[in-house]
Amino acid sequence: MSDDAEFLRATMPAADAVYNLARRLTRDTADAEDLVQETYLRAWQAWRARRRPRRAGPWLAAICLNLARDAARRQARHPAVVPDDDLAGRPAPVDVAEQAVRRVLRADAEAALAALPDQQRVAIVLTDLCGLTATEAAAVLRIPRGTVLARVHRGRKALARLIGGREEEPHATRP
Amino acid sequence: MRHDPDRLAAEFLSGDLAGARRRLVERHLLDCDECWWEVAQARQGRHAAEALRLVTPPQVRDRIRAVVDLDSPIPRSGRTSGTVPSAAARRVLARPHLRWLPRPALAAALLTLSTAVVAAMVVFTRPGPDQPGRQPAVVAALVQAYRHDQPQGDPTAAAPPARQANGFVWTQARRIVLVGQPIILHEYRRANGTRILLARAQVEFPRATGAHNLPGGEWQADIGGIRVYCTARPGPTLVLGNNPDAVAALAHASQ
Numbered sequence: 001m002s003d004d005a006e007f008l009r010a011t012m013p014a015a016d017a018v019y020n021l022a023r024r025l026t027r028d029t030a031d032a033e034d035l036v037q038e039t040y041l042r043a044w045q046a047w048r049a050r051r052r053p054r055r056a057g058p059w060l061a062a063i064c065l066n067l068a069r070d071a072a073r074r075q076a077r078h079p080a081v082v083p084d085d086d087l088a089g090r091p092a093p094v095d096v097a098e099q100a101v102r103r104v105l106r107a108d109a110e111a112a113l114a115a116l117p118d119q120q121r122v123a124i125v126l127t128d129l130c131g132l133t134a135t136e137a138a139a140v141l142r143i144p145r146g147t148v149l150a151r152v153h154r155g156r157k158a159l160a161r162l163i164g165g166r167e168e169e170p171h172a173t174r175p
Numbered sequence: 176m177r178h179d180p181d182r183l184a185a186e187f188l189s190g191d192l193a194g195a196r197r198r199l200v201e202r203h204l205l206d207c208d209e210c211w212w213e214v215a216q217a218r219q220g221r222h223a224a225e226a227l228r229l230v231t232p233p234q235v236r237d238r239i240r241a242v243v244d245l246d247s248p249i250p251r252s253g254r255t256s257g258t259v260p261s262a263a264a265r266r267v268l269a270r271p272h273l274r275w276l277p278r279p280a281l282a283a284a285l286l287t288l289s290t291a292v293v294a295a296m297v298v299f300t301r302p303g304p305d306q307p308g309r310q311p312a313v314v315a316a317l318v319q320a321y322r323h324d325q326p327q328g329d330p331t332a333a334a335p336p337a338r339q340a341n342g343f344v345w346t347q348a349r350r351i352v353l354v355g356q357p358i359i360l361h362e363y364r365r366a367n368g369t370r371i372l373l374a375r376a377q378v379e380f381p382r383a384t385g386a387h388n389l390p391g392g393e394w395q396a397d398i399g400g401i402r403v404y405c406t407a408r409p410g411p412t413l414v415l416g417n418n419p420d421a422v423a424a425l426a427h428a429s430q
Contacts, residue, residue: 033235
């Protein structure tokens with residue numbers, strides 16, 4: 001198998017993870033697509049230099065995160081989330097009303113995710129959207145695993161609160 | 176076990192607990208409302224986050240593959256020496272000019288967008304008798320635009336630099352973005368359908384590889400049978416066509 005084919009075979013399964021991360025680190029879809037491309041370009045160059053990861057997902061996530069941070073520093077701006085037309089390309093809904101509700105819920109959830117502190121948002125994106133384990137996310141972020149768990153947990157609770165799911169009574173959800 | 180609902184819920188949902196430790200936590204959750212609530216809240220937040228997962232759009236996957244293709248060693252793509260620089264790959268595949276390339280109607284049957292871009296790069300960057308070395312991305316993209324003869328960009332009311340020259344009559348102007356650079360593309364046609372493109376930009380066009388110097392700081396190059404003529408008067412201008420005399424005439428008429 002040629003080098004590039006081997007690279008694509010190893011890394012393309014992680015494309016969704018990289019794309020999800022890029023979307024939450026940039027202002028719009030176009031910037032995210034550029035970031036994904038740049039991530040793969042850097043990864044490909046490293047691959048050709050014989051730097052091969054054990055798992056592509058965390059490796060690409062680390063590259064993507066570093067590129068986004070570099071860009072943010074260069075442009076003196078902070079990564080932000082602006083939900084845009086991601087839903088536009090989806091198939092037309094059969095049930096328009098149900099789809100409308102889903103859109104609202106999704107928009108609420110996007111807004112809630114965007115409203116989280118950066119550290120919690122990135123931790124949640126890495127674990128819940130990119131599918132990294134806490135240990136892998138810790139390696140990407142270069143922080144202790146326990147810190148990742150704490151950020152993810154606080155972020156999840158905040159998300160639940162922000163989308164209006166907070167229970168008034170702790171025991172209200174007990175079976 | 177020290178009672179720390181936050182930590183316990185985080186550990187429990189991490190999926191890393193196993194064996195006796197997990198059973199211990201599960202038993203505790205059944206007895207402790209506070210911890211149960213912590214887990215329930217976090218689960219709700221996790222579900223909300225997971226619902227936001229996006230699938231990588233096809234054009235992004237194409238761009239990934241194109242980057243690898245463009246940045247691969249030459250023999251794989253049929254060239255004989257050297258590599259396409261990474262920076263060139265980034266510029267050529269940057270979103271602005273990808274946006275006005277048509278997407279294939281049937282993905283399975285047609286070449287993908289990236290394949291077209293890659294193919295264009297391969298064609299226009301391959302060293303040849305009339306095209307030593309590689310061409311800058313903007314020049315290559317303009318040559319590609321000339322070859323394809325399909326409307327690109329948006330119509331604009333920009334005034335024609337010249338109404339006509341050597342039988343070529345101005346027909347339209349469109350605004351396009353190539354490699355992040357806004358360009359006004361004027362089209363001239365003859366009655367027999369042949370045409371010339373005149374590109375005006377705000378910044379100087381990169382010099383084509385293999386170009387010949389002309390008086391007044393102008394240059395011209397022949398790229399795959401297409402004459403490319405560059406002048407800086409009255410502003411950065413690139414004229415392209417397969418009729419060298421008409422190309423030069425239009426370049427001068429536009430000054």
